[in-house]
Amino acid sequence: MIQLYHHPMSGASRYVRLIFGEYGIAAELVEEKVWLRRADFLAINAAGTVPVMLDEAAVDPRRADGPPPAIAGGVVIGEYLDETVGAMSRDRRLMPENSAARAEVRRLVEWFLVKFEAEVAQHLVHERVFKQLMRADEGGGSPDSAIIRAGRNNLKAHLRYLDWLVQSRNWLAGNRLTLADIAAAAALSVLDYLGEVGWDSEPAVRDWYARLKSRPSFRALLADKVAGLPPASHYVDLDF
């Protein structure tokens, strides 16, 4: 069995859950409140971040009789699943075969899981969600409107780039659905839950996102709920 430590408002966690859905991988989800910095969780991922995957079938060659090795981080789990599952999935594989094409997929995965996360999600999700879930002594409190403003401005720039990508290509990295689309949709879906995406001014991005949102792998994400913070009214609509 596979266990995934995740959070519903983490784009990288959603990325892994979408890959699970696309490849038909069953996994037990464990919600981790990373701001609590639990010692048991830090022991499996010193960075203290989600997602972290434990795969009972995996073997750590350095400690063959030890516990299942932790596979930590969205980018890293994506590579691991490509090697262990994707490589046997023929035309359902989410990575191309050609190395230059794979590099382009990886560039975009990093863009949406690292750059978008740092420039948009860490501003908006931290201020609007995590600070509400945290107690005052954990860093909780009122949102900082200057940080929210900066996050919204950065989101506009990222949507412009996404618009350019979807207008020049069928899918983000070329003619096929790849991990690049999964990463971008996962990252964007967190902001969509919060009602932060102005779809009316982004018709091309909306068309691309609607194609992803209607895939069976997306259903679990659309059922996500954060206590005390219901999703934007259009969040679950496939026709938004």
Add this chain to the structure above:
Amino acid sequence: MIQLYHHPMSGASRYVRLIFGEYGIAAELVEEKVWLRRADFLAINAAGTVPVMLDEAAVDPRRADGPPPAIAGGVVIGEYLDETVGAMSRDRRLMPENSAARAEVRRLVEWFLVKFEAEVAQHLVHERVFKQLMRADEGGGSPDSAIIRAGRNNLKAHLRYLDWLVQSRNWLAGNRLTLADIAAAAALSVLDYLGEVGWDSEPAVRDWYARLKSRPSFRALLADKVAGLPPASHYVDLDF
């Protein structure tokens, strides 16, 4: 021929140059001042960051008659070189074969190229180097001592983690030299140029770093010079 857009004070650029050295890859180095945001450079990497590699031998399957595709970002170039060169390098390959072991290497590469970069290098290198190289209208100016202090504190935490890794393993990710060691040494070498690493209090990390520093692949890095900012006196010494 391979071209690499890089900067001598970029840890991720040094990571790629070390991989070139380990695999015996000849490349033309082009120094890029990323803060100038040159339009020609943004056209090959929209993120505006170094390193970016152009490989004349690579083919973009979407534009087979186009220019060589840009391979952008340290992590991405490392994967590309593992697939195109490392996979044929037998026991000189810098990645293990086992998928769980590969995940551990990737976790550490991301740690030193992304997390260390954000928490240490972007503070210390930006304030102490880039702000001196920039004109005032490009964002240059006096270093901010509060940011430098924060970077130095973060560096101590990273050195503690590195100390734990080198005390529990022969190389960072296990028994063999891998991309994890290359990434950590590349990131640390920039701080060492600036004299920021307190080696006397880190004997185990120093022993590990000395093993890497004495490898032929490191020579090009030890010859690096930044205008107006000579390296710390021990920077080139193999016995420091």
